[in-house]
Amino acid sequence: MLPAKPPVVERVTNWSLRHRAAAIFGWLALVALAWVAGTFVPGTDARSSPAGDAGTGQAVLDHQKTREPFWEHVLVPRDATVVVTDLVTTLTTSGAVADIRSPLDDPAQVSADGRSGLVTFRLTGTGEEIRAHLAKATTAVETVAARHPDVRVAQAGDLSVAGAVDRSIKEDIKRSETRSLPITVLILLVVFGSLVAAAVPVLLAGTTVVATFGFLSVVDNWVPVNSATSAMTLLIGMAVGVDYSLFFLRRAREERAHGVDAAIRIAARTSGHVIAVSGLTVVLCVTGLLFTGLDNLRGLTVSTVLVVGLAVLAAVTVLPATLSLLGHRLDRGRIPWLGRRPARSRFWAAVADVVTRRPALWSGLAAALLILLTLPALGIRLQDPAPTESLPRSIPVIDAAARVQEAFPGVTMPAHVVLWNTRGGPVDTPAVRRAIGELTAAVPRPAVVVPVDQALVVRIPLGGTGNDEAASRTLTTLRETLLPQTVGRVDGVGYAVAGRTAEAHDFTAQVLARTPYVFGFILLLAFVLLLLVFRSVVVPAVSIVLNLLSAGAAYGVLTLVFQDGFLAPLLGFTPYGGVLGWLPVFLFVLLFGLSTDYHVFILSRIRERRLAGGPAREAIVEGTAHSSGVVTSAALIMTGVFSIFLSLAAIEYKMLGLGMAFAILLDATVVRGVLLPAALALCGDRLWRRDAVAGLNDPSRRFHLS
Numbered sequence: 001m002l003p004a005k006p007p008v009v010e011r012v013t014n015w016s017l018r019h020r021a022a023a024i025f026g027w028l029a030l031v032a033l034a035w036v037a038g039t040f041v042p043g044t045d046a047r048s049s050p051a052g053d054a055g056t057g058q059a060v061l062d063h064q065k066t067r068e069p070f071w072e073h074v075l076v077p078r079d080a081t082v083v084v085t086d087l088v089t090t091l092t093t094s095g096a097v098a099d100i101r102s103p104l105d106d107p108a109q110v111s112a113d114g115r116s117g118l119v120t121f122r123l124t125g126t127g128e129e130i131r132a133h134l135a136k137a138t139t140a141v142e143t144v145a146a147r148h149p150d151v152r153v154a155q156a157g158d159l160s161v162a163g164a165v166d167r168s169i170k171e172d173i174k175r176s177e178t179r180s181l182p183i184t185v186l187i188l189l190v191v192f193g194s195l196v197a198a199a200v201p202v203l204l205a206g207t208t209v210v211a212t213f214g215f216l217s218v219v220d221n222w223v224p225v226n227s228a229t230s231a232m233t234l235l236i237g238m239a240v241g242v243d244y245s246l247f248f249l250r251r252a253r254e255e256r257a258h259g260v261d262a263a264i265r266i267a268a269r270t271s272g273h274v275i276a277v278s279g280l281t282v283v284l285c286v287t288g289l290l291f292t293g294l295d296n297l298r299g300l301t302v303s304t305v306l307v308v309g310l311a312v313l314a315a316v317t318v319l320p321a322t323l324s325l326l327g328h329r330l331d332r333g334r335i336p337w338l339g340r341r342p343a344r345s346r347f348w349a350a351v352a353d354v355v356t357r358r359p360a361l362w363s364g365l366a367a368a369l370l371i372l373l374t375l376p377a378l379g380i381r382l383q384d385p386a387p388t389e390s391l392p393r394s395i396p397v398i399d400a401a402a403r404v405q406e407a408f409p410g411v412t413m414p415a416h417v418v419l420w421n422t423r424g425g426p427v428d429t430p431a432v433r434r435a436i437g438e439l440t441a442a443v444p445r446p447a448v449v450v451p452v453d454q455a456l457v458v459r460i461p462l463g464g465t466g467n468d469e470a471a472s473r474t475l476t477t478l479r480e481t482l483l484p485q486t487v488g489r490v491d492g493v494g495y496a497v498a499g500r501t502a503e504a505h506d507f508t509a510q511v512l513a514r515t516p517y518v519f520g521f522i523l524l525l526a527f528v529l530l531l532l533v534f535r536s537v538v539v540p541a542v543s544i545v546l547n548l549l550s551a552g553a554a555y556g557v558l559t560l561v562f563q564d565g566f567l568a569p570l571l572g573f574t575p576y577g578g579v580l581g582w583l584p585v586f587l588f589v590l591l592f593g594l595s596t597d598y599h600v601f602i603l604s605r606i607r608e609r610r611l612a613g614g615p616a617r618e619a620i621v622e623g624t625a626h627s628s629g630v631v632t633s634a635a636l637i638m639t640g641v642f643s644i645f646l647s648l649a650a651i652e653y654k655m656l657g658l659g660m661a662f663a664i665l666l667d668a669t670v671v672r673g674v675l676l677p678a679a680l681a682l683c684g685d686r687l688w689r690r691d692a693v694a695g696l697n698d699p700s701r702r703f704h705l706s
Helices: 006-019 022-038 052-062 079-094 129-148 160-190 194-217 225-255 258-291 296-317 318-331 346-357 360-378 398-405 428-440 469-483 501-533 537-561 583-611 614-646 651-688 690-696
Strands: 072-077 095-103 114-122 154-157 414-423 448-452 455-460 495-499
Touching: 006 258, 006 296, 006 318, 022 072, 022 154, 022 194, 022 318, 052 414, 052 455, 052 495, 052 501, 072 079, 072 129, 072 160, 072 398, 079 095, 079 114, 079 129, 079 346, 095 614, 114 129, 114 398, 129 160, 160 194, 160 225, 160 398, 160 614, 194 225, 194 296, 225 258, 225 296, 225 318, 225 583, 225 614, 225 651, 258 296, 258 318, 258 501, 258 583, 296 318, 346 360, 346 651, 346 690, 360 537, 360 651, 414 428, 414 469, 414 501, 428 455, 428 469, 428 501, 469 495, 469 501, 495 501, 501 537, 501 583, 537 583, 537 651, 583 614, 583 651, 614 651
Parallel strands: none
Antiparallel strands: 072 114, 072 154, 095 114, 414 455, 414 495, 448 455
16 A cells, blocks of 8 residues: 655745755745745736625716816814905906805805804816815915914815825835834744844845735735735734744754754644644635625735735745755854743743643633623624724824814715716706705705716715714605605606715625625535534634634723723824724624634644643643744734834724734633633543544544534
8 A cells, every 4th residue: 555645834845955945046046036026926906895885876977977076175263354365366366266155245155153264165177186275275275374373274175185194004014014023023033132133034024025916016916905005014024934933944953953953844744834723714714704795805805815825835844944054054143132032932832731620611711801801892883994093193184184174063074965867878967956956955954066078976974073973864855755856756857865974884884794604605615624623613613713712802892992082192093983894894804814823733732742642731831832922023023013003103004914913812811721722621631532533643544523
């Protein structure tokens, strides 16, 4: 009988050891190819389509030959008549604006309290001219403000606010790039105590991210990839790339008494297999986001699959070749007193020993803690922040937009009611104009009608902050009552409500509607994968319960901090009464994938001990002791990297950073260090039948399921 072939990961690693130059230069060639493709392959960036009714309206506008014009607003004191006159004159002579409305000729431009006035104008031009005209208009406003230094003049509008958001995102990405590297290097120096050993994971993770961004630039021609996706890809790539290298490198150092290449082969057979399984789990879990049907999450799915897939490829090919090439030189640049910790963690051994002696007690206590942390999530309210709620008011345009919003609620984020002729041709007819008159008479705030080629757009302020409950109620009334009773009665006229408020509302509604499919897919997938790996029903069941507890605790903390405002001054944000709409489902998907890394790694070490013939309890204690140290180090790296999001400006990044950092740290300590050993001890020998354990090491055998 022919001997069984070694697993794929081990065969790939053996090839890399025999062909070190090919493995290393092949990886560098792949990175270079990705960079070249991303830099020189021509194409146009794909645009994302909003969900639901807002997407319908935007699609109609996208098919018009002209674009919907951009509007800007300037807030001035009501009694500053001289300033308003100067502003109107200066804007008119700039040649960059049209349709100027001011308190001088329109009472609707005066706030309800009579203290503020609003000068509104439309930017003229098309294409690149619009940006130039915005600059001219902004210069005109600044000139008037300089001539009247004792009067506050604040400008905000469609294009100026969007520009402030874009600039903030780019600055946040730069900050995340510059801050993630020092944190990662510092933790790796503590773990390995060697400059060379710490540099290897960083270089591999860095080249993985570079390759990912290169390929994403090509993919962006078909799948929308926004700036937020780029920031998350960077940090996920650094965290996962370093973690996988850390798992492999630590195991290779543990086994170096067998010789350099032999230690690498052992690491490939053990940690390499775990890395491949974990990476596959993350990739498959993230594909669950596709069930949402949302373009932005589709881009995030593709980017995560790319960066995790490349990280796994690097860990089982170029990393073994690099370690073999370096040999004992891996320990060069040693720093005294660092990296001297033994492979067996005495702390986690003591913890596992205690919890496995009284597993029911410790399981109950740990589960109670996680459930307690989950309780605030029962009152979670999913709501995307408006730009004025997302970014700090230290940004001048954001402060101006907030002031305009306070004086004229809904003006900065109006509903865009899109009207079109369902039979083709122009929609602007007397019947439609009469219906629009009835519609605008029924809304509490003045509306503006804007022709866009053959369509019409009615801009209706919704009140509130734009994305709060008041605005949502007005949006619902507009869609379900006012529009059907007015323009809906005109034959041959289609209508849809677009705009920022409508897009955020429809996005969240679609996420909520599709969440059960995403959760069901992830739970079934996790169960099947762990069943195939460990050949036990109990293992995937325990894993799923633990992951659900971790995710619930993360949701609870997010609600407590960002919705209720706990620690808001410390973290530097102002709560707006909600949690980002897509964040819970994204956290669930990513946490399920990443936490499985730690679960599989620890269970694999426990399984090794059990295969060696040790008693079940001893296998749990020793497996935990030999794995929890590296898991804690990996979790600290991930926590440190994701914590960088807390230092960024946008509240969305802060939410993601806190949610991921807290959940990963909790998962690697309370869940994997306390609850997992206790739960395994509770299962007892039912989890470790002799025939099933023996079969785990023999893929040709059938397994009995516990």
